[in-house]
Amino acid sequence: ASCSGQNDKLSSESIAINACECFANQNSGSIDDKLKPCLSDPINERQHEIHDAYYSDISLEKAVSQHMMDAMIYMVHNCDQYYNELDVMFTNMYPETNYEKVEEEINALTDSITSREKIDSIKLGWIHQKISLLTKSRKLDDALNEIEYLSQNYSPSETYFIKMYIYRLQEKYDESLNEIDKAVKEGNEGYIFYAEMIKRKKNDR
Helix, strand or coil: CCCCHHHHCCHHHHHHHHHHHHHHHCCCCCHHHEEEHHHHHHHHCCHHHHHHCCCCCCHHHHHHHHHHHHHHHHHHHHHHEEEEEEEEHHHHHCCCCCCHHHHHHHHHHHHHHHHHCCCCCHHHHHHHHHHHHHHHHHCHHHCCCHHHHHHHCCCCHHHHHHHHHHHHCCHHHHHHHHHHHHHCCCCCCCCHHHHHHHHHHHCCC
8 A cells, every 4th residue: 555645635634634623613413423524524535545545355345444444543542532432422322220220120121031931032032121221221241141141041142232332331450351352253343343442441541
């Protein structure tokens, strides 16, 4: 890849620096809404130039995807507003709920799970619901106990995301990153982005 003149302006880092400033000036909309004019559109508009300059050995589609990911990872570490909004969105995947509001539902799920001997997708669905409610009510150790039960009876891959999330809330960043490593080894490359978010959280301590 050439690194001179015009190409420097097309590098993922240069695009990310511009996107960061642009993102900070967007006053409304979701993260994706803000990223579109700031990051997605500039990359898509120059995709052929970017492909020729940096990724001539892979397809155009993969080149665009890779350049976008590299730029977003740079923004996680260097663009505070973007990172802070992402962090809030991540935490709100399981928005905090008062335990008393969900206690009855958790108990009912526990009864259903216990009474169903068959290890099937129905039981798996109930376990996931219970883990979700325990996580939202921030009964994180109870959720981890339920996850342990799940991973003994079903595929451990069912648990990577939620364990990553719980460990992140508990500020156990190395354990959280370990769950991401497992997911990535099984082909879930999208988890790499979560890893960068957790590394930043760890470094910000």
